[in-house]
Amino acid sequence: MHEAFLEAHPAFATTSRLDDLRATEYGRLDADGHVYLDYTGGGVYAECQVRDHLALLATRVFGNPHSRNLTSCAMNQFVEETRADVLRFFNASPDEYLVIFTPNATGALKIVGEAYPFGPGSVFALTADNHNSVNGIREFARHRGAVVRYVPIVAPDLRAQPDALARILASAPDAPHKLFAYPAQSNFSGVQHPLDWIADAREQGWDVLLDAAAFAPTNRLDLSLVHPDFVDISFYKIFGYPTGVGCLLVRKATLPKLVKPWYAGGTITFSTVATEDHYLSPGPAAFEDGTVNYLSLPAVSIGLSFIESIGIDLIHTRVMCLADWLLTELPALRHANGRPLIRLYGPPTTDGRGATLQMNFFDRDGERIDCYTTERLASAEHISLRAGCHCNPGARESALGFSKDDLEACFLDADAITFDQFRRRIVGKTTGGLRLSIGLATNVADIARYLAFARTFLDTSIDELPEGRISAGCVELGA
Numbered sequence: 001m002h003e004a005f006l007e008a009h010p011a012f013a014t015t016s017r018l019d020d021l022r023a024t025e026y027g028r029l030d031a032d033g034h035v036y037l038d039y040t041g042g043g044v045y046a047e048c049q050v051r052d053h054l055a056l057l058a059t060r061v062f063g064n065p066h067s068r069n070l071t072s073c074a075m076n077q078f079v080e081e082t083r084a085d086v087l088r089f090f091n092a093s094p095d096e097y098l099v100i101f102t103p104n105a106t107g108a109l110k111i112v113g114e115a116y117p118f119g120p121g122s123v124f125a126l127t128a129d130n131h132n133s134v135n136g137i138r139e140f141a142r143h144r145g146a147v148v149r150y151v152p153i154v155a156p157d158l159r160a161q162p163d164a165l166a167r168i169l170a171s172a173p174d175a176p177h178k179l180f181a182y183p184a185q186s187n188f189s190g191v192q193h194p195l196d197w198i199a200d201a202r203e204q205g206w207d208v209l210l211d212a213a214a215f216a217p218t219n220r221l222d223l224s225l226v227h228p229d230f231v232d233i234s235f236y237k238i239f240g241y242p243t244g245v246g247c248l249l250v251r252k253a254t255l256p257k258l259v260k261p262w263y264a265g266g267t268i269t270f271s272t273v274a275t276e277d278h279y280l281s282p283g284p285a286a287f288e289d290g291t292v293n294y295l296s297l298p299a300v301s302i303g304l305s306f307i308e309s310i311g312i313d314l315i316h317t318r319v320m321c322l323a324d325w326l327l328t329e330l331p332a333l334r335h336a337n338g339r340p341l342i343r344l345y346g347p348p349t350t351d352g353r354g355a356t357l358q359m360n361f362f363d364r365d366g367e368r369i370d371c372y373t374t375e376r377l378a379s380a381e382h383i384s385l386r387a388g389c390h391c392n393p394g395a396r397e398s399a400l401g402f403s404k405d406d407l408e409a410c411f412l413d414a415d416a417i418t419f420d421q422f423r424r425r426i427v428g429k430t431t432g433g434l435r436l437s438i439g440l441a442t443n444v445a446d447i448a449r450y451l452a453f454a455r456t457f458l459d460t461s462i463d464e465l466p467e468g469r470i471s472a473g474c475v476e477l478g479a
């Protein structure tokens with residue numbers, strides 16, 4: 001079967017450098033027999049990244065970059081170099097963009113949410129396919145009187161409705177401020193929403209927030225070709241280490257629109273108690289609350305240059321070959337009675353999608369097996385997947401067909417019921433899908449192991465599986 005895969009995907013052979021690296025830099029995966037397929041959850045770091053970072057820390061003395069002494073100046077130089085490296089990685093001109101360091105992509109999104117000048121008459125539009133860290137911005141928007149509009153997505157492909165998008169983008173010509181947010185790649189379905197939307201929306205006066213957290217690890221984001229106003233990133237998703245650092249890339253021309261509702265240490269040049277005044281720092285520092293995770297920033301530069309040494313296009317080629325293999329094999333898996341084993345949620349081919357696949361397993365009678373059960377059984381085989389809605393409730397609702405009425409019934413008199421009563425109402429709506437996401441260290445053997453695992457469900461009945469039914473639990477309420 002591997003031969004057939006290699007024959008059908010000649011481009012895969014060009015990525016053999018990643019097989020070498022799997023042996024030298026990611027050997028711990030095989031030493032422990034792990035099949036890691038949760039790259040959209042978090043990337044896996046190469047050993048050399050950690051070694052290089054530790055070597056730097058072990059040989060240098062670094063101080064808080066907010067001071068002006070020798071050790072802080074040394075650190076500050078690294079901080080600024082890392083900013084420049086991030087701009088270079090995304091081919092963003094320093095004349096056009098600046099980089100604000102944050103704890104993660106969510107921290108970047110929160111900056112936009114709390115500082116965007118939402119108010120009466122302004123609009124926040126977003127796709128139903130969005131991470132909760134983007135959905136949550138609607139609460140800032142609503143509280144300040146802005147209108148919130150969702151662009152629906154449609155099963156089975158889970159892409160946005162073009163007409164609805166066009167209508168919404170055209171609907172607020174005179175709004176004083178309007179922000180449109182969408183993910184370049186869905187963390188649920190792997191759908192890649194078109195980057196052309198950025199120019200379309202901006203031409204109609206929208207500021208555009210591109211959530212690139214799930215896209216950046218395996219796709220080239222070239223900010224000389226597209227010009228979103230805001231882009232959020234979590235670095236651990238690209239190269240695994242360090243966690244705790246993300247960034248917001250902001251167009252310099254849009255930055256003055258952001259009105260920071262408070263200030264903190266590190267964000268001001270001057271503040272006084274006597275007259276209760278303050279003066280914000282110019283540039284990115286105004287949005288970096290407190291002390292940045294400075295000792296980790298050199299590890300970001302190390303990670304970026306590691307990815308550059310491989311080439312993001314090579315990584316993309318490899319993950320898409322492997323995704324194509326799964327997209328061919330999985331729908332072909334049938335029980336003896338002809339019923340499909342798996343239902344995919346999202347595009348059935350590699351066109352306009354990334355290497356994140358969402359699915360559920362069905363037993364021989366066509367009953368859906370609880371995704372948490374499948375996840376648990378995979379873990380027993382040392383296969384790391386992720387079950388649930390992955391913080392993307394809109395995609396789950398469209399994929400599984402939960403209607404607005406269903407969900408409204410759950411929230412009826414929500415203030416008057418206990419959390420336990422709410423849990424009982426919402427049971428069944430908290431299930432989701434089983435996500436498999438491919439990354440730079442994934443190899444042919446990993447995908448073969450996953451396919452072998454999937455085949456073990458052929459001709460099984462849900463009654464043979466411990467806690468196979470969906471009513472089994474309310475496992476993932478918030479996420």
Ligand SMILES: Cc1ncc(COP(=O)(O)O)c(C=O)c1O
Pocket residue numbers: 040041104105106107131133183185186187211212213214234
């Ligand atoms: C598309 C997308 N946006 C935002 C986030 C939030 O990232 P973080 O949890 O690192 O803040 C994630 C995390 O999975 C994501 O996949």
